Amino acid sequence: PRQPIPPQTDLERQIAELWREVLWLDRPVGRDEGFRLLGGHSLLAVRMLGDLEQRLGRSLPAAALTCLGSVAELAGAIQRDAAEPAPPPPLSGVDAEALKKLHAYTSVWAGERPFPGALLVGRNLGGERTPLFWCLQNQNELKQLARYLGDDQPVYGMRSAHQVMAKTPENIDGLAAYYASEIARTSPTGALFLGGNCQAAVIAFHIARHLRAGGREVALLILHEKIVPHPYDGRIALTFGRDSDRNPWLTSDDPRAELAAYYDDFTIDLVSGSHGQFFVEPNILDLTATIRQKRDAVPALLSGARNA
Numbered sequence: 001p002r003q004p005i006p007p008q009t010d011l012e013r014q015i016a017e018l019w020r021e022v023l024w025l026d027r028p029v030g031r032d033e034g035f036r037l038l039g040g041h042s043l044l045a046v047r048m049l050g051d052l053e054q055r056l057g058r059s060l061p062a063a064a065l066t067c068l069g070s071v072a073e074l075a076g077a078i079q080r081d082a083a084e085p086a087p088p089p090p091l092s093g094v095d096a097e098a099l100k101k102l103h104a105y106t107s108v109w110a111g112e113r114p115f116p117g118a119l120l121v122g123r124n125l126g127g128e129r130t131p132l133f134w135c136l137q138n139q140n141e142l143k144q145l146a147r148y149l150g151d152d153q154p155v156y157g158m159r160s161a162h163q164v165m166a167k168t169p170e171n172i173d174g175l176a177a178y179y180a181s182e183i184a185r186t187s188p189t190g191a192l193f194l195g196g197n198c199q200a201a202v203i204a205f206h207i208a209r210h211l212r213a214g215g216r217e218v219a220l221l222i223l224h225e226k227i228v229p230h231p232y233d234g235r236i237a238l239t240f241g242r243d244s245d246r247n248p249w250l251t252s253d254d255p256r257a258e259l260a261a262y263y264d265d266f267t268i269d270l271v272s273g274s275h276g277q278f279f280v281e282p283n284i285l286d287l288t289a290t291i292r293q294k295r296d297a298v299p300a301l302l303s304g305a306r307n308a
Contacts, residue, residue, distance in 0.1 A: 004030020011075045014055060019071065022048045031072040036108045040068070042138070046104040059100075068107040093174025098165040106159050109139040114186040119179070120156045127152040130219075130301050132291075133183050135196035135204040137162060144279040148288040153295075156186065158207075160200035167199070176206035183211065191300035195222035195291070197278065202228055219300040222291060225275060229262055236266040237294040239287070243274040267294070 007013040008031060016029040023029075023038050035045065045068055053060055060078065068074060102119055111121040121139075122131070123146035131154040136142060142157035149155060158179050165171045183192065192211060196204025205228040208218045212234060222237045225246045238259070240247045247270065248255035259266060271290050273283035295301050 004028070005032045007031045007071060009075060011078060012071050015052065015071045015075055018048060018052055018055065022051065029071060031075075032070050034070050035068045035074075036110070040108055042105045042108055045107045046101060049100075049104045049107070093170070094178050095165065095171075098161075098171075098175075099178075101164045102159055105164070106139075106157075109142065109157065111139075111142070111157070114156070114182070118182055118186070120158060120182050120186060122154060122156045124149070124151050124154045127154045129153045129295075130191060130193050131156055131187060132193045132195060132295075133158065133179075133187075133204075133207070134194070135160060135179070135200035135207070137198070137200060141197070141279045144284050145288065148284050149291065153292075156183075158182075158196075158200075158203070160196075160198075160203060162199065172203055173206055176203050177210050179203065180207045180210035180214070183207065184214065184216065191217045191219035193220055193295065193301055194218055195220075195224065196226070197224040198226060198275075201226035205230070205232070208232070208234065217300065220294060220298045222294060224278070224287070227259065227262075231262055233264040235298065236263050237290075238266060238268045239271055239290055240268070241273045241275055241278060241283075242270040243272075246275055269294075 006028070007016045012031050016031065019025070019029045019035060019038065020027075022044055023040060025038065029038065035048070040048070049060060106119060106121055109121045111123045112125055114120055114122060120133070121142065123142065129152055132149070133156045134142070134145060135158045136145070137160050139157070142155065146153075146155045161167055161171060161175055165175070194204050194208050196202070201223040204221065205223060208221045209232070212218055218234050220235050220237060222239065224239045225241065225244060227238065227248070248268065252258055256268060259268070269290050271278070271283070272286040277283055278287050
């Protein structure tokens, strides 16, 4: 097999040695080797980036936190930040440490960032449909959504607040506002397509609220396995697992009548699976088929309506 290329700078050597320690490797790490391909995952990335900041004695920039490709790429991002004046940070109600954790958790997610330092991670970006912005828990959920929705459907994943911050209303609202600003920057015009699953659906709901308050059209909001008991007069598609303990028919004879107290324009559908099992086969096929069906019923989201 091809031998890894040795690190060429002091910074590359520091990063390579730290990766070797964190990943429990019994050999040196080359400058061309990637953290994820060496076995790194989100939890290890959070630990590694924290240790790297301690060794360097400085905070890492967002662009570096989202650049966990190879040793050389991470070193290059850190060096560019040191050489260039930092842009002003975006106005945000999210604590700086929480943002750093979100960047670290998503640093190993496969996909493309719409701009340097973004938290959004995109897949299927060659597709022509209006992008789907979906709030979720991990990169496997993003991978499965993108795979089964099809190459023509761009999908941007946004990570939930799990293990990042206390799930207070203030924190959820601040994170939703932050994601709304990234979505507006990524898709500056046209109708928007949003969704989220489980607790992340609460964030998606408030993202939609912030975007609509800013004058944007949210053509469709999909909430999977979650009812958010706040008024919303836009179009909502609610989905629940047929075998899930969140299935609203388990606790109500007429959930539609109860939900009409909050939502003006909504549908409720049941899909295959129990709670926590929707992103595995075969359940993911039913979930994504339902997402496509709901999408295709909205004229503003028809194929060719992409505005990103």
